[in-house]
Every structure is written in structure tokens, then in C-alpha cells.
Amino acid sequence: MRKALWLLFCVCSFSGALAQNLSVRGRIVDGKDQAPLIGSNVLLIQLPDSVRQxxxxxxxxxxxFEGLTTGRYVLSVSFLGYTTLRRTLELNSQSLSLGAVALQSGGAVALKGVEVVGQAAASVQKGDTTQFDSRAFKTNPDASAQDLITKLPGVVVTDGKVQAQGExxxxxxxDGKEFFGSDPDAVLKNLPAEAIDKIQVFDRRSDQSQFTGFNDGNTEKTINITTKPAFRNGQFGRLLAGYGPDHLNSLSSGKYRLSGNLNSFKGTQRLSVVAQSNNVNEQNFGTEDLLGVIGTSAQGGGGARGGGRPGGGRPGGQQGGGQQGGAAGNFLVNQTGGISTTHAVGLNYSDTWRKKTDVQASYFFNLSDNTTQTSTNRLYxxxxxxxxxxxxxxxxxxGRNINHRFNLRLEHKFDxxxxxxxxPRFTLQRNTSNSSLDGRTFLAGSSDEPQTIQSLNNSRYTSAQDGITLTNQVLYRHRFARRGRTFSLGVNTTYNRRNADNYLTSRxxxxxxxxxxxxxxxxxLDQLGWNWNGSANYTEPLSLKAQxxxxxxxxxxxxxxDKRTFDQLDGRRTPNDALSNVFRSNYLTNSAGLTYRYQFEKVExxxxxxxxxxxxxxxxxxxxDLTTRRTFYNVLPNAQLQYKFSRQQNLRLNYNMRTxxxxxxxxxxxxxxxxxLQIRTGNPNLVQEFSHNLFLRYSAAQPETSRSFFALIGGSYTDNYIGNSTTVLQRAQDFGGVTVPAGGQITRPVNLNKxxxxxxxxxxTLPLKVIKSNLNLNANATFSQTPGIVNQGLNYNRAPSLGLGAVLSSNISPELDFTLSSNSSQTYARNTLLSQNNSNYFRQTSTLRLNWILVRGITLQSDVNHVAYRGLTAGFNQSYVLWNASLGKKLFAKQQGELKLYAFDLLGQNNSISRSITDAYTEDVRTNILQRYLMLMFTYNLRSFSGAGPADVPREGGERRFGPPGGGGNRPGGGGGGFGG
Known part of the structure; x- marks a missing residue:
């Protein structure tokens, strides 16, 4: 009897435990095309006491929804533009998997042909996600996604790079899927603003974290654009052609621009093609389109010259205005300096196969011919x-750069x-370049201008470089019967090969x-590298709140x-052992960790x-022969904290230590x-660097007033920092087989602290209802300390900087769209080793963008940029205005065409200046840039949608817009919406 009672007690206890750990899961989709409705509001109400989650x-x-008990519930699902769904659920002894929950488009109240739509809230804070409603930001019908995104609070777009909330x-x-791989520029220029419904800014968790639900702190700032249902079935695109003479009396050679794109959306299947050819610096490059060997070969006879840390480039540079873009220094992803002729084509495909396989693939080809002229002034x-x-x-x-890039992401659910x-990811690159350089070292006078010349260098350099990168990532994931218990196994491999042939002549x-x-x-130079990475991850629920x-x-x-150098004399090549080196480096790490996570109501x-x-x-x-072996042992802590004051207000803290x-x-x-005059070499005695990183973020929004606030503060501290030891010679010296003249620089990487x-x-951000505009105010402050050794003396370069900015963007009507912005920064450069080199410099950039549709389809566009520098080296201080403008006329019955006259740099003042502040020197650089030209341009917009077309999309304030001003019907199959690109 006692055994029977004990068995009955265990069974009841086990059943009770199960009853307390039930769940309801599902997936919200569009009832027509089964596309996921990202950000849908899902509410679960327990009966009869109406407890809500x-x-x-x-x-x-x-x-x-997890941790549920048995009983009756009501599921309520809502999404803007769709009919709210309510369903009664019954939870017994097993969890419920609802599968696809379909919402039907509609839900608006039609009154005599006028659709009543409430005032759209500019932003809503949903936990970690800040969501913006496109209806709250009016743009011109011809606007691209970039034009819309630049109106959002805290979002800045420069040279195809996007910053949101300071990151x-x-x-x-x-719609939750990649579009042309991870290239933000391709999305912004190849998606029309009128197709956008919502824009969500959030920290995207890793694929591993999304699967387990365990926040591991590995995030990347991400923007998700959700499209309007009317644009999810059909074709849209744009064709553009333009030409203008270099000189008014010469039509044989001049500036040209050709571009086209076509997008076909059919439910979950999306196919896009883009192409362009131009010689006006429209480069449209992604993050891998600049040859990676420029960075890796700088230490071994590659193409990079001078610059800050190993890898070339000029850290910390401030860029000039115009379409020139900056030097390729910041991670080698900026548009190249100088003037470029670019030919590019891209394909993008995404689909869901049989509801179990999500696939996204893209291919890019770029060919760019670049001419760059620079003037540099450096003071040590x-x-x-x-x-x-x-x-x-x-x-x-x-230089000529040729790039092929292929990306594939395939996710398959077996069950x-x-x-x-x-x-998998594959990149093939080819770069050829020719350069000439005339440099000199000097002693400066009181005005920092050259007074006594010490040495001169005249050199010619030719390089042909090839690079192949192949990465392959596989992640297997398994979810156990017990909720929260998961296991995953990942294998990542990377293969890199770099080859370069270099020729140098100098006097x-x-x-x-x-x-x-x-x-x-x-x-x-021949470089070959592999990276093999394997990981196993297991999560275990300890309770309903802990994991x-x-x-x-x-x-x-x-x-x-392997770098081999040969001296060329009388047509013969003689090995130069002093400038040759064969080197191998192996790096092996083993890491095991535990993390405890707790989540309860407002706190995680x-x-x-x-x-x-x-x-x-x-x-x-x-x-x-030289061999070094080192073993490092580290304890790497991590911590995360999130507190939700309310649904619209949260605070997040992240800390980690990395090597x-x-x-x-x-x-x-x-x-x-x-x-x-600028010698560089490596250091086989370097050790790993390790850094502490801490960030605190606060977000708040008031949907009823369209006000929002975001603040971030954070920093990092690095020990064994790989900095530079720089020696500026006072007299000539032989170094590594090279005679370096007086005033020459020798740079070697070293480990430093602090x-x-x-x-x-x-x-x-706040709305200004009086003038129907939105005002964004921002402020920033930075401080950095960079150690370096200069002529055997330890120097700390400290660079505090303060910045203020304001953006006023119109919200008057789609026919009148303007943005007025101004950003100013004051930087203080301080050196502990030589206070005479301390300096202060100021930079201000102000911009006015105007897009105005006048009567009868006549369009006026104007961009005015004013850039001012103060505190730079003599001759580099600048204050100039870049003014671009166009006057156009809409064509055809549906106004799908436009002919316009475009003028670039009307005042002929376009310029490019950058300043770099390092531990060893302060440097100012001027680069050649695109100058004034005129161009006659023709644009044709393609539109063909099934169901409700773009013209039937409700406008804010209760209006339905049936056609653009100036006549013509904005109906499916063509019509007035422009297409950015």
C-alpha cells in the first residue's frame, strides 16, 4: 500500500510539474503570401481572471509563451493594416504548436471612399527594438530607402555607411531576410521609400542565441525594413541614363552615368538584379569590395604606404564633403579616394522552399578604375x-580593382x-596599381612649415595582387523535449590566399x-591562412526563470x-636576403565557459x-631560423543586464573581456x-592583447507625442595593446638592408599598456507641429588614450572631442521634402611627450537637401553642403560649399518617366581634407576630388503589382492619394513613385 501511494504521489507531482510548464508557440504570417509579419503584437489572455502576457x-x-498552466486562453494578434485575429485556446496536458497563424489584410474603416487612418506614432519602443512608422516621415514620391532612413532619429548615412543610435x-x-548579403548600401539605394511600412532598429542576436533564447551578448546593430503588403507581389524597378561634357565645347568625352535595377517579389520569393556603369564616383561598394591584401601586405611589400597602425590607412581621419568619400583607412570599406570609374552588377535571391528551407543568395561583380592624387603634411x-x-x-x-563575391545562407528545419x-561565402579579388611618390623630410620653423630639408625620395611603385577568401559556416541545432534544453554544434572554416608581385624603383x-x-x-609575396573553429553549446533550464x-x-x-625580394641589375635578379623572409604562425585556443541567466518580469x-x-x-x-612559443591563460568574464521600466522604456548594460x-x-x-622615408617591419615577439568592454544604453519613446530619446555611454580598456614604436632618424642609418636617410621614419609594432x-x-527627437517637421538633436563626447613609443620615449596621445548636431526634416507633404542639418565637432590633441605638438581643430558640416514637385510635374532638387575646418596645418584650413542641383520634368501619362538637367558642384569649390592624430604624429591630407560638371539625365520607373497598388496605400492624416501632382494616374503597372538607386 505504501509503495502504491508513493507511486501515485510521484505521478501526480510529475503531472503537476508538467502542467506548470506548458507553452504556446506559433508564427504570424500574411494570409495571402505567407510572408512573416515581423513585429506583430501577440497577446495571450488567461480566462477567467484575464491575466495578460x-x-x-x-x-x-x-x-x-512559456511557463503556462492548464486552462482556457484567448490569443489576440494584431498588425497595422490587418484585421485583428482572436482565437480561444485550451491547454490540457500538452503544449500547443499553432503553426502558421494567418492575418488578413484590411481592418480600416472606409467612409464614402475616404479611409480614416489615425495619426501615426513616429516611434515605438518594443523591448530591445525601436520601431519607426514610415507614415510619420513624409518623403518625395521619388525617394529611396536612404532618403527615408536619414529622417529617422539618431540615424546617419555617410558614403553608404549607416550609423544608428551612435553605432x-x-x-x-x-522583411527579416538578407538583401544583397550584408551590404547596407545596396538595400538603401535599391528599395523605394514608398514600399516601406516599418523600420526596426535593434541589436540582432547571433544565430546561436536566437535558437537557444539565451542572450550571449554577441549582437550586431541591425535595421529591419518591413514592406507594405501591396508591394510583396509584383515587379518594380528603375532605369537611368545620363551624360554631360567635361567642357561645354567638347562632347567627345565627358561624364556619364548608367544604372538599372529590377525587383520581382512574389510572396516569399524575391529576385533582384542591379547594374551600373559611371565615371562620377558612384562606387556602391560593399564591405569586401576593396582588396584585402592592401592591409595584409603592408608589412610584406604590399601596396599600402605610410599611415598609422600596421595595415595601412589613416586612422581617425575627418572626411571632406562631396561625393569623393574618404581614404580607404577605416576597415578598408569606405569609397576609395580620388576619382573612380565603376562597372558593377549584382543578383539577389531569397525564398522559402516547402516551408522548411529558407534560402538567401547573392552575387556581386565590381570593376573599378581609380585615379588618386594626394598631398600630405606630417609633424612628428x-x-x-x-x-x-x-x-x-x-x-x-x-589602380584597377576587380571583385567577385558570392554569399549563401540556407536554413533547413528537418522537423x-x-x-x-x-x-558559405566566396570572394575573388584582383588589384593592379601604379604609383609615383615624391617625399621629403624636414625641420619645421615656428610656423610648422618646412625650413631645412634633410632628405628626398622619388619612387615609382607597381603592384599586381590577387586574393581569395572562402568561408564555410555550419551550425546544427537540436531542441529537447524539455522546454529550454538545447544543444548545438558549430563548425566554421576560413581559407585566405594572398599573392602579390611588386616592382620598386627609387632615388x-x-x-x-x-x-x-x-x-x-x-x-x-605569398600568404596562405586557415582558421578552423569548432564549438559546442548546451543550455539547461533550472527553473521557469533561470537558465x-x-x-x-x-x-x-x-x-x-613567404616574401622574397630580388635586386635588379643589368637585367639580372639577385636575391636580397635582408629583405626576404619565410614565416609561419600557429594560434591555438581552447575555451570553456558557463553563464547563468535569470529573467523575471522587468529584469533580465x-x-x-x-x-x-x-x-x-x-x-x-x-x-x-627563429622559433618562439608562448602560452596564455585567461579568465574572460561577461555580464548583461536589461531592465524594462515599461514597454517603451528600457536600460541595457553589456560587459565582456576579449583577447x-x-x-x-x-x-x-x-x-x-x-x-x-617610411620604413615598416614586423615583430615576432608580439603577444595577444586583451580588452575590457563596457556599454550602457537607455531607450525611451512616447508614441502619443512622437518623442523619443536614446543615450549611450561606454568604452574599452586594452592591455598588451599592439601599438607602434616609431623612430625618426636624426642621421642616416642602415636598417634591415635599407639605408634610411636623416629624417626617415622606422615603425615597428610593439605591445603597450593603458x-x-x-x-x-x-x-x-520631437515633432514641430507648427511647421509640420521633425527635429532631432544629438550630442556626443569621446576621449581616447593611445600609447606609442617615439624615439624610445613613451608617449600617450589623448584626444578628447565634443560634438553637437541638429536635423530638421520636413513632414509637410510628399510634394515638398527638405532636410536641414548641421554637425560640429571640436577635437583637442594632447601629447605627454611633446606638448609643443598639442593642437585644437574644429570641423563643421551643414547640409540642406530640397526635393520639390512644382506644378505640372516639374521637379526641383537641391543639395547644399558647407564644410569648414579650423586649426589644421597652414594651407589645409578650408571653408567651402558643395552645391548640387537639378531641374526636371515628369513625362508620360502616369509620370513614370523624368527628364532633368543635373549640375554637380555649381560653385566649383568641392574639396577633400582629412586629419589624422596618432601617438607619433599629426597629419593632414588633401585628396583630388570630383569637380564641377553638368549632366542631362533620363529616368524611367517600372511598376507592376497584383492586388492593391502603391497608389492605394493610405497616406497619413486620412488622405488617399490617387496620383502625383501635375496629372497622371499613380496606378499599378507604372506611375509616379520614383526608385532610388
Whole structure:
């Protein structure tokens, strides 16, 4: 009897436990095309006491309620433009999986042909997501997604790069799916604003975190664009052609621009084609379209010259105005400097196959011919005879870059508990370049201008480089019967190959020694790198509110670099062992960690740590044998905290500690003498750097007043920071087989401590109803300390900076669209080693953009940019105005065509200036830029939609718009909406 009672007690207890841990899951989709309705409001009401739980559908339209008890519930689902769905549910002993929950478009109240639509809230805060309603931001019918996004609070678009809430946007999705891979520029220029319904800004969690529901802190700033239902079935696109002479008396050569795109949307299936050819710096490059060997070969005879840290480029540069874009220094993703002719084509495809497989694929081809002319002035943090040491140069370079890029993302669900994610990526690059450089070192006078010339260098450099990158990521995921218990296994591989053939001829004049030398060399660089990474992740629910995650990661990265240099004399090549090097670096890490996560109502927090062992093995086999082995042990803590004051207001904190191993280019001790006044080499004794990162973010929105506020403060602290040891020679010296003249610079990477940076950003937006516009106010402050060794003295470069900005964007009508903005920054450069080089400089950029549709389809567009610099080197301070304008006329019955006369740089003042502040020097650079031209342009817009067309999309304020001003019907199949691109 006792055994029977005990068994009955266990069964009842087990049944009770199950009854307390039920769930309801589903996926919200469009009833017509089954597309996910991202951000749908899902409410679960328990009967009879009406206890409510709410959530928003995620990027796949999915939702879940957990920790439920048996009983009756009412499920309510709503989404703007759709009829609200209410369904009664009964939970017994098993959880419910509702599958696809379809909403039907409609829900508006029609009164005598007028659709009554409430005032759209500009922004709504939904947990981690800030959601903007496109109806609250009026744009011109010809506007692109970029025109709309730049009106959003806290969003800035510069040279195809997007910043939101003070952070770089890494990914832009369309209806939850990738559009042309991870290239934000392609989305912004190839999607019309009129197709956009909602814009969501959020920190996208990793695929691993999205599966487990366990926030591991690995996020990337993401924008998701949801399209209007009317645009999800049909074709739309744009064709553009334009030409203008370089000189009014010459039509044989001039500026031209050709571009076209076609998009076919059919439910979940989306196919897009884009193409362009122009010589007006419309480069439209993505993040991998600049050859990666420019960075990796700078230490081994590659094409980068001078610049800050290893890898080339000019950190911290401020860019000039116009369409020129900056030097390719910030992660090598900016538009290239100078003037470019570009030919590009891209394909994008996404679909859902048999409801179990989501596929997204894209292909890009780019060919760019570039001409760059730069003038550089550099002042070192060093004194000689009471005067500053300096360097200046003039360089001319031409280059051709060819790039092929393929991306695929395939996610397959075998069943409800097993899935696999496969993401291969392939990039093939070819770069050829020719450059000439005239540089000199000098002692500066009191005005910082050259006074005594020490040495001259005249060089010619030719390079042909190839690069292949292949990555393959596979993630298998399994969900156990117990809710919250998951297991996943990931394998990632990366293959890199870089090859370069370089030719250098130069003549050097040392006025201190009255000596002249000449160089004629050929060098060959071969680099091969692998990265193998395996990870296992397990999550275990400890209670309804607590969860534990355990993970293990192993990574192995072997890299080989072989650089051979030959002296060319009398048609023969003689090996130069001093400038040759064969080097191999292996980096092996093992890491195991635990993280505890707790979530209850308004509070979610997690804390954990990982134990990491890392082994760095360097082996040099030529010109002499050298082996170094190092083992590192680290405890890497992490923590996250999120507090939701309300649905519209939240606070988030993230902390982590990370390590970074030195690259093979930093480790390989081989001299790069492409400029004998600027010598660089590697350091095989480098160790890994480790950094602490802390960020605090606060978001709040008031939908009823269309006001919002966002603030961010954070920073990082790095020990063993890989900085530079810079030696500026006071007299000639032989270094690594190269004679460096007086005033020449020798740079070598070293590990240093106490590198840190702090930054803060705040944005406040409010509507100005009197003038029907939105006002965004922002402020930022940054502070950085960068250590470096200059002539054996430790220098800390400190650069505090303050900035203020304001953006006034119109919300008057689609026919009148303007944006007025101004941003100012004051930077203070301070050096502990040489206070004489302290400086202050000011930069202000003000912009007015106007798009106005006048009577009878006549259009007027004007962009005016004013840029002012103060505090730069003499001759580099600038104040100039870039003014672009066009006058056009809409054509055809549906106004799908437009002919316009476009003028670039009407005042002929366009300019490009950048300033760099490093631990060793302060540098100002001027680059050639596109100058004034006129162009006659013709644009044709394609529109063909099934069902309700774009013209039938309700407008804000209760209006229904049946055609653009000036006549013509904006009906399906064509019509007035423009197409950005």
C-alpha cells in the first residue's frame, strides 16, 4: 500500500510539474503570401481572471509563451493594416504548436471612399527594438530607402555607411531576410521609400542565441525594413541614363552615368538584379569590395604606404564633403579616394522552399578604375635642435580593382526539434596599381612649415595582387523535449590566399650626408591562412526563470607568409636576403565557459565566465631560423543586464573581456621599403592583447507625442595593446638592408599598456507641429588614450572631442521634402611627450537637401553642403560649399518617366581634407576630388503589382492619394513613385 501511494504521489507531482510548464508557440504570417509579419503584437489572455502576457513576433514572425498552466486562453494578434485575429485556446496536458497563424489584410474603416487612418506614432519602443512608422516621415514620391532612413532619429548615412543610435549598422534586412548579403548600401539605394511600412532598429542576436533564447551578448546593430503588403507581389524597378561634357565645347568625352535595377517579389520569393556603369564616383561598394591584401601586405611589400597602425590607412581621419568619400583607412570599406570609374552588377535571391528551407543568395561583380592624387603634411612628436621634425609628400596613383563575391545562407528545419544552418561565402579579388611618390623630410620653423630639408625620395611603385577568401559556416541545432534544453554544434572554416608581385624603383637624396642612392627591386609575396573553429553549446533550464549555458570552443589558425625580394641589375635578379623572409604562425585556443541567466518580469540579467588557454607558435625559417612559443591563460568574464521600466522604456548594460592575437603581418619581421622615408617591419615577439568592454544604453519613446530619446555611454580598456614604436632618424642609418636617410621614419609594432577609449552619444527627437517637421538633436563626447613609443620615449596621445548636431526634416507633404542639418565637432590633441605638438581643430558640416514637385510635374532638387575646418596645418584650413542641383520634368501619362538637367558642384569649390592624430604624429591630407560638371539625365520607373497598388496605400492624416501632382494616374503597372538607386 505504501509503495502504491508513493507511486501515485510521484505521478501526480510529475503531472503537476508538467502542467506548470506548458507553452504556446506559433508564427504570424500574411494570409495571402505567407510572408512573416515581423513585429506583430501577440497577446495571450488567461480566462477567467484575464491575466495578460504580451510579446512581439521576431524576425521570422515567430512567437512563444512559456511557463503556462492548464486552462482556457484567448490569443489576440494584431498588425497595422490587418484585421485583428482572436482565437480561444485550451491547454490540457500538452503544449500547443499553432503553426502558421494567418492575418488578413484590411481592418480600416472606409467612409464614402475616404479611409480614416489615425495619426501615426513616429516611434515605438518594443523591448530591445525601436520601431519607426514610415507614415510619420513624409518623403518625395521619388525617394529611396536612404532618403527615408536619414529622417529617422539618431540615424546617419555617410558614403553608404549607416550609423544608428551612435553605432555602426552591420546588417540591413528586408522583411527579416538578407538583401544583397550584408551590404547596407545596396538595400538603401535599391528599395523605394514608398514600399516601406516599418523600420526596426535593434541589436540582432547571433544565430546561436536566437535558437537557444539565451542572450550571449554577441549582437550586431541591425535595421529591419518591413514592406507594405501591396508591394510583396509584383515587379518594380528603375532605369537611368545620363551624360554631360567635361567642357561645354567638347562632347567627345565627358561624364556619364548608367544604372538599372529590377525587383520581382512574389510572396516569399524575391529576385533582384542591379547594374551600373559611371565615371562620377558612384562606387556602391560593399564591405569586401576593396582588396584585402592592401592591409595584409603592408608589412610584406604590399601596396599600402605610410599611415598609422600596421595595415595601412589613416586612422581617425575627418572626411571632406562631396561625393569623393574618404581614404580607404577605416576597415578598408569606405569609397576609395580620388576619382573612380565603376562597372558593377549584382543578383539577389531569397525564398522559402516547402516551408522548411529558407534560402538567401547573392552575387556581386565590381570593376573599378581609380585615379588618386594626394598631398600630405606630417609633424612628428619629436624635436631636434628645438625644431619639429616633419614629412610631406605628393603622390599620384592609378589602380584597377576587380571583385567577385558570392554569399549563401540556407536554413533547413528537418522537423520541429532539429535544424541546420549553412553559410558559405566566396570572394575573388584582383588589384593592379601604379604609383609615383615624391617625399621629403624636414625641420619645421615656428610656423610648422618646412625650413631645412634633410632628405628626398622619388619612387615609382607597381603592384599586381590577387586574393581569395572562402568561408564555410555550419551550425546544427537540436531542441529537447524539455522546454529550454538545447544543444548545438558549430563548425566554421576560413581559407585566405594572398599573392602579390611588386616592382620598386627609387632615388634617395640625403642632404645631411650629401649622399645619393638608388633602388631597383622586385618582390614576391605569398600568404596562405586557415582558421578552423569548432564549438559546442548546451543550455539547461533550472527553473521557469533561470537558465544555464555551457559552451566549449576550440580554434586553430595556421598562417604562412613567404616574401622574397630580388635586386635588379643589368637585367639580372639577385636575391636580397635582408629583405626576404619565410614565416609561419600557429594560434591555438581552447575555451570553456558557463553563464547563468535569470529573467523575471522587468529584469533580465546574466553573468558568466570562460577559461581560455591560447598557444602562439611562431617559426621563421629564412633568412635565419627563429622559433618562439608562448602560452596564455585567461579568465574572460561577461555580464548583461536589461531592465524594462515599461514597454517603451528600457536600460541595457553589456560587459565582456576579449583577447586578440597579432596578425601574421604584424609578426613577420620583414622590411617594407616601398617608401624608403617610411620604413615598416614586423615583430615576432608580439603577444595577444586583451580588452575590457563596457556599454550602457537607455531607450525611451512616447508614441502619443512622437518623442523619443536614446543615450549611450561606454568604452574599452586594452592591455598588451599592439601599438607602434616609431623612430625618426636624426642621421642616416642602415636598417634591415635599407639605408634610411636623416629624417626617415622606422615603425615597428610593439605591445603597450593603458590604451583606452570612452564615448557617449545622446539623441532626442520631437515633432514641430507648427511647421509640420521633425527635429532631432544629438550630442556626443569621446576621449581616447593611445600609447606609442617615439624615439624610445613613451608617449600617450589623448584626444578628447565634443560634438553637437541638429536635423530638421520636413513632414509637410510628399510634394515638398527638405532636410536641414548641421554637425560640429571640436577635437583637442594632447601629447605627454611633446606638448609643443598639442593642437585644437574644429570641423563643421551643414547640409540642406530640397526635393520639390512644382506644378505640372516639374521637379526641383537641391543639395547644399558647407564644410569648414579650423586649426589644421597652414594651407589645409578650408571653408567651402558643395552645391548640387537639378531641374526636371515628369513625362508620360502616369509620370513614370523624368527628364532633368543635373549640375554637380555649381560653385566649383568641392574639396577633400582629412586629419589624422596618432601617438607619433599629426597629419593632414588633401585628396583630388570630383569637380564641377553638368549632366542631362533620363529616368524611367517600372511598376507592376497584383492586388492593391502603391497608389492605394493610405497616406497619413486620412488622405488617399490617387496620383502625383501635375496629372497622371499613380496606378499599378507604372506611375509616379520614383526608385532610388
Amino acid at each position: 504580451g510579446t512581439a513576433a521576431d524576425g521570422q514572425g515567430a512567437f512563444a 555602426q549598422v552591420q546588417r540591413i534586412l528586408v 612628436n619629436v624635436l631636434e635642435q628645438g625644431r619639429k621634425l616633419g614629412y610631406d609628400e605628393n603622390s599620384d596613383a592609378t 520541429t526539434v532539429n535544424s541546420v544552418l549553412w553559410q 634617395n637624396y640625403d642632404f645631411v650626408r650629401a649622399d645619393t642612392s638608388a633602388t631597383d627591386q622586385y618582390s614576391r 544555464l549555458q555551457a559552451n566549449y570552443t576550440v580554434s586553430y589558425a595556421p598562417n604562412d607568409s 540579467w546574466a553573468v558568466g565566465a570562460a577559461v581560455q588557454q591560447a598557444q602562439l607558435h611562431n617559426e621563421q625559417t629564412f633568412p635565419r 586578440q592575437n597579432p596578425s601574421i603581418s604584424q609578426l613577420q619581421e620583414v622590411v617594407n621599403n616601398s617608401n624608403q 590604451q583606452y577609449s570612452l564615448r557617449s552619444f545622446a539623441n532626442y
